[in-house]
Amino acid sequence: MSAPTRACVCAFTALALVCLGSASSDEPVGQREVTFDIRQVMKETHRPEEDFLQREMDLSEILADFKETHRPEDFLQRELDPSEFLGDIKDEPSPGFSPRASRPHDVVPALQYNVQFPLARPSSANIGSICLHGDHRPRYPKSFFPVSGFGVHKREGDAVNTLEAWFTTCCGQNQTEEALLCCATQAWEKSIKHFCKVGFSIKAPHFHCCKRNSSEVLPCFDSSAPNPDYNPSEELPVQPVPPKAKFNFDPSSCPETSVTPLNIREGKKGNKEKKQATSLKVDLDFPLAVPTDSNVESICRNLKLRPRYNTKCLKGLSYKLVAHQAQSINHLEKGFKLCCRKKEGVLPCVQQSWRQEMNKFCSSCKSKSIDFPCCDDGVKFECFESLSKDPYYNKTDSLSLSDVCDTHKIIMKRSLVGFPLKSVVNKCCHLSPTERSACVPQSVKELFEATCSSRKSPRPAVRLCCRLSSAECFNKVLMGAITKASAQKNKKRCPVS
Structure with missing residues (x-):
């Protein structure tokens, strides 16, 4: 017999004895025969023992049931298994509580703080969108995140804010598309190095690309970008967020082309001071490539499709080098035109015209106190050959x-x-x-x-x-x-x- 059953039997036995004693005070209780069916009594006042023990009950149900049918001391005498009333709590915890928390807290969905990270490598295909749609891509100010937590997402948001601010700096400068792309690429690479450096300096999960080999880090970031075309995703213009790090564009690290500003020396002879030319948006390919067997046909075929330049618009010190280059191209194209009219000896003619024009260009640079790398200590034809961006004369003045x-x-x-x-x-x-x-x-x-x-x-x-x-x-x-x-x-x- 279990403990609850024994307790009930004893209670009812004592109750019966008290009742009998009060009914007849003349007779001793021990001399009277008392008969009752204990099973019938338990059947009328209790649920079957097996139902009570096997059925999974809620704590509130147990308390309500005992409050109605039992005295307080009866409830205290029963041994309760904690699993009977904690089972449901373990299975379905309250959404406002954490199992190990000391106080309730709000449950914040992680998707609410999703960051579009990383940004893709700038290229000739997306540089237009980078500048055109800059204020219609998301930013992540401090107010975007809660005060505590989400450290990884906060660092990613800071990286996006910083790089977008650097892109704005590049796009706001007065420079050619080649220089703009070089500036944006420098900003992108520097932002990645800064992001990984900060990540490794703290005890936090690291972005998977930062853990790659040095040669694989940049390609990994580029391939992981969710918006490689830099398409706009915000309906209304966003507010810019000031960058947390500084960025200074270094044009000297870009590929050496005619769009990179050159030093112009001014003043009397002997004055060694050099003044940096103003950064210009130059649409000019200088120098033209040296004529060879492989490009002489294109030189003559595309003669009318290549641009000529008006130098009247180039006034002032800042345009001095550009004007000199434009005049040289016009003179050389005129010489090519005369050579292409010949029926024989076209190649030697165009080659001679090219060499003569490069000599004239360097002589004029010397007389006008203009520094050009291929004219130091006399003309260097090999230098001019290496600077040409269109060796086969395929680039024409095409329309769009x-x-x-x-x-x-x-x-x-x-x-x-x-x-x-x-x-x-x-x-x-x-x-x-x-x-x-x-x-x-x-x-x-x-x-x-x-x-x-x-x-x-x-x-x-x-x-x-x-x-x-x-x-x-x-x-x-x-x-x-x-x-x-x-x-x-x-x-x-x-x-x-």
Whole structure:
């Protein structure tokens, strides 16, 4: 017999004896025979023993049941197993409590603090978006995170804030696309080194790319980027966050090209002070490559497709070197034109023209006190050969949709298209060349949709594009107008924008 059963039996036995004693005070209790069925009594006042012991009960149910049917001392006499009332608590903990916590706390979803990290390596394919959509990508100020916790995400957010601020510095400088890309790449690499260095200096989980071999760290970060094209993801412009580290662009570490500012020496002879030239947005390829058997055909075939330059726009000390380079290219292209008219001996002729022009260029640099690396201590032809960026003369003055900014007046005056270009011009043509190249295609697409949805009937060529729902067809119509307008314009362009 179990302990609870024994307790109940004893209690009822004592109760029966007291009742009998009070009923008859004349007779001794021990002399009277008392008969009762203990099983019947327990059946009427209690649930079966096996039900009570085997059934899983809630603590509140146990207390309520004993409050109604038992005296307090009965409840105290029963031995309770803690598993009977703690089982449910262990299985379904309260969302406001932690098993080891001393006080309740809020449960914060981790996804609420997701950070778009890391950022991709800048390239010629995404540098336009980096600058154009910088204020429509997320930032992570202190208010984005709770006061405590989320240390890993906070460091990632700081890295994004810092690099985006450095990108803004690069995009705000007046420099060519090559120099802009070099600046952005330097900023990206420095931000990664800083992020990994900070991570290893503290006791915290490390980003997996930081633990790679030195040669694999940068490719790992680049391949892990969630937004490699730097597309905008924020509807409204975001507020910039000041960077926690400084960044200074070093142009000397970029590939040596004509877009890198050179030192110009001014003053009388003997004055060794050099003044750094102003950083310019130069659209000029200097020097032209040395003529060879492999490129002489391209020299003559693409003669009319290569640009010529207007030097009247280049005034002032800052433009001195650029003006000198532009004049040299114009002279050399003129010499090439004369050589290409010959039926025989074209290669020796163009080679001689090239060497003569390089000699003239260095002589002029000396007389104008201009420093150029290939002209130190006389002309160095091998140096000029190594600086050329188009050894096969394949790069031509090709047109793009962005040229609508230079030709839109002629296009509209000659009615070369049957739709207005004012919206594209107002939206994009005041931007820098890099931003303009990303803005114009999108604006032309919007113009195509507006033209086709208008009640006004467009010209047959445009009407066909609308019928086909082809934006590419619409672009071809506009490119045809740009080509015609460029031929009518037929002017030398300024090598500095």
